[in-house]
Amino acid sequence: MEPVLSVEDLSVRISGLHILQGVSFTVAPTGVTVLLGRNGVGKTTTLRAVLGLTPPAGEVRGTIRMGAQSLLSQPTHRLVRGGLGYVPEDRDVFAGLTVAENLRLAERRGTSPAYDKVFALFPELDRRGRQRAGSLSGGQQQMLAIGRVLLNDNRLLLIDEPTKGLAPKVVTEVAEVLERVAESVPVLLVEQNLAVVRRLARDAVVLAAGKVAWTGDAHELLLETALTKSLLGVGSAEVSAPSARSELAGPAVARKDQL
Numbered sequence: 001m002e003p004v005l006s007v008e009d010l011s012v013r014i015s016g017l018h019i020l021q022g023v024s025f026t027v028a029p030t031g032v033t034v035l036l037g038r039n040g041v042g043k044t045t046t047l048r049a050v051l052g053l054t055p056p057a058g059e060v061r062g063t064i065r066m067g068a069q070s071l072l073s074q075p076t077h078r079l080v081r082g083g084l085g086y087v088p089e090d091r092d093v094f095a096g097l098t099v100a101e102n103l104r105l106a107e108r109r110g111t112s113p114a115y116d117k118v119f120a121l122f123p124e125l126d127r128r129g130r131q132r133a134g135s136l137s138g139g140q141q142q143m144l145a146i147g148r149v150l151l152n153d154n155r156l157l158l159i160d161e162p163t164k165g166l167a168p169k170v171v172t173e174v175a176e177v178l179e180r181v182a183e184s185v186p187v188l189l190v191e192q193n194l195a196v197v198r199r200l201a202r203d204a205v206v207l208a209a210g211k212v213a214w215t216g217d218a219h220e221l222l223l224e225t226a227l228t229k230s231l232l233g234v235g236s237a238e239v240s241a242p243s244a245r246s247e248l249a250g251p252a253v254a255r256k257d258q259l
């Protein structure tokens, strides 16, 4: 199967820092590929480089392809119109606008937005159309951020830490939604909650200090105690949440201050 995304020898420098140092990986055309690593290794920087969102003072080198199309020289709006959907880490909903207005702003001109699909996945967005997005709970804001992207056809979704800061029950809800989303569109996911990774991801790419430290089957990675310990700062015993447990309150990749 041809990958939907190929990143080769990607190097990003910002403000004199060499943040990504020759990163290469591919994203399969189906399912979820997870981008893992401890805090500050360059996961968000990678997603933003793919989207052409590196700050103007930054320098990006290497090759990024979606199918046969080279992405690096293209402006972000063209990449998005070409089917690259992005759900940023901070959700970025317009707090002062209603849910319906947030959705309307996400419609791509010249296409028919898939409101039916979005409201089937997130009935609450339909019910809360008149509510200001800023007054939604964190989980509801995340649903809005994901729903917004799904209004349009996508060839690939880039989703950055969708469960960050959410209560366990809401983490489970977001994971369920992403599982359904990934049935129809490939996803490159940054995720620190390893129970969510175990549930969703087939392939894993692990970054360490701006380089790819490991790629392969996500479940194999999570079974390798020594690897998860050295690359992510957690042991696999902690990763293997009991299957009877319904809520995905699993351990997160260690933060810098825990190491």
Ligand SMILES: Nc1ncnc2c1ncn2[C@@H]1O[C@H](COP(=O)(O)OP(=O)(O)OP(=O)(O)O)[C@@H](O)[C@H]1O
Pocket (backbone or CB within 6 Å): 014, 015, 017, 019, 037, 038, 039, 040, 041, 042, 043, 044, 045, 046, 055
């Ligand atoms: N605009 C910027 N200017 C200066 N340094 C930056 C900039 N963007 C990112 N960095 C630095 O690059 C490194 C990688 O950041 P990045 O946000 O990609 O890491 P991450 O793996 O996504 O981390 P986290 O898991 O904490 O979200 C960090 O040291 C960060 O401080």
